[in-house]
Amino acid sequence: MFKHLSAEEKPYKCDQCDFSAAQKANLKAHMAKHGEKLYKCDQCDYYTGRRDSLTTHMAKHTSEKPYMCGECGFRTAEKFCLSQHMKIHTSEPYKCDQCDYYLSRKNDLDIHRTKHTGVKPYTCKECGYTTVSQAYLTRHMRVHTGEKPYKCDQCDFCTAWKGCLTRHIEEHTGERPYLCGECGYRTTKSNLHRHMKIHSGNKPYKCDQCDFCTAWKGCLTRHIEEHTGERPYLCGECGFRTHRHMKIHSGNKPYKCELCDYCTHRKGSLARHMATLY
Template sequence: MRTHTGEKPFKCDQCDYAAAQKCQLDAHLTKHTGDKPYMCGECGFRTTAKRDLSRHMSTHTGYRPYTCDQCDYSAIRKSSLDRHLKKHTDENPYMCWECGHRAATRMGLTTHMRTHTGEKCYKCDQCDYSAPKKSRLDRHLAKHTGWKPYMCGECGYRTNRKDDMSIHMRTHTGERPYKCDQCDYSAARKCHLKTHLAKHAGQL
């Protein structure tokens, strides 16, 4: 009934936080204590919440259930897919004053601005590599670990990314899902179609 009444009897004794359920207060208190009881057996990642560990574990299994129906993107979380889908629509309210690039989120614009400033805040702890995005650093780190869980059953090609494997498999299936709307051209990769369309636009 507290969801209807708004009653929050469980108070934090260190800040103004209050919760309707004791388990919510217990989870909150770990922020003050720094206690992270949930640990990943693969890499040692620790977290305060069991659900966060479940999400983290999908980075090892490669399970990315939320897929974009317009490109090769896939995500672990629905919120990430929702954010990505805005790139395919006109919902990009944040504009770069340097080049006019538009982003769906403020964080997306902040990340984009690093292409102008040259800022690379994500540092590799094993070499001098640095990157403007965490996703690029994660991709780089796989080179150090050699972790490539995805293997092609046709030719033995291995990769650490599920979307790379999907693209690779098209070399065997011949699938070319990206179609030109001005001629008969089709491509296995979206970037190849973009290059082709630029020819129609007279940009190449």
């Protein structure tokens, strides 16, 4: 007996756009609209519009598992499966039913879901910033108050955000024990999940004014500023308006070259420096 599929059940997905279908024949008809050659597996009925996707699929038949988890040694034939597996180590069991975003706490998932509605009821009286939760607004207010409750117990560093303190403490230890199973990149635990987004291709943060999308919230925030042209944060030392600019005056240069004494306050500057060494 055939299984009845509801309107929401569309397991056949196009790997070139967001189209999905309930029947394989409908997907095949859709793929033809892309006007590209279909790459077909010679061992089963799988087909795709991308050669690299077929190569990944073929690994299932050969039992090859090139993607390895740097934390536990788990291996898989697909990048997506490795990305899903990594959530075991990052403790993010709650998935949004409207996108591929995962969170570690149910309350955070409830807050995240409000982002899909576009409703931001909490407003900062200082600058007009709006957000989806009181907790986010409280955290934002530290920009105006200068409050820095998170303090390093090894030096005088303090910050307004817990994540910044975690990354700072890792600079003291210098340890990078967590290995990316896809490219061999070594990093700290707090950065490994962020790095894995590069391989997963998941870009949950979307601009509501154009087609731009990104894997990181901070990148979306900076992109939106390009639309508005707003730079509300004024540097008290030179008059330049931007939040990131203040790093120049702080003297804090957390990004260090592993091959020489070069250090900088921007990750992008370190990447450009590293490129000159090769």
